[in-house]
Amino acid sequence: MQIEIGTDGIVVDAKLLADLLCLDPAAVHSLMRTQEITSFCERGIDEHEGEYRLSFFHGNRRARLSVDVAGNVTKRSVIDFGQTALPRQLHRAGA
Numbered sequence: 001m002q003i004e005i006g007t008d009g010i011v012v013d014a015k016l017l018a019d020l021l022c023l024d025p026a027a028v029h030s031l032m033r034t035q036e037i038t039s040f041c042e043r044g045i046d047e048h049e050g051e052y053r054l055s056f057f058h059g060n061r062r063a064r065l066s067v068d069v070a071g072n073v074t075k076r077s078v079i080d081f082g083q084t085a086l087p088r089q090l091h092r093a094g095a
Contacts, residue, residue, distance in 0.1 A: 003054075003071040010041060010052065012065070017056060020063035020078050031058065060085060 002013040018025040021037065031037040037058045044051035050069035055062060060082060066075035 002073060003065070003067050005052070005067070005069075005071050010054065010067075012054065012056075016065075016073075017063065020065075020076065021056065021058045021061050022080075023058065 002016045004011040014028040015025045017023075017037075018028050023031065028037065032039075037056060039054065039056045042053040042055075044053075051074075052067045054065045054067065056064075060080060062079045064075075064077045065073050068074050
């Protein structure tokens with residue numbers, strides 16, 4: 001299981017996040033502390049109760065993970081805008 005969902009929050013394996021954002025896994029924690037990697041979490045409701053969608057941003061990349069109630073990644077996606085800046089609207093929930 002690469003995602004742990006607990007009462008204190010959600011923990012994502014640094015290697016998984018590094019792979020999605022094309023980073024060195026050892027750099028993930030420091031990049032999050034300095035807010036060079038930012039994120040937000042959406043919690044499912046109704047038929048999606050207990051599921052989450054996690055979005056992470058670094059440079060010109062957005063990585064998104066859908067996670068089931070057991071913490072298993074059910075879907076992943078990455079958008080890489082290359083030399084173009086990541087559009088601000090992609091930093092919103094539901095975008």
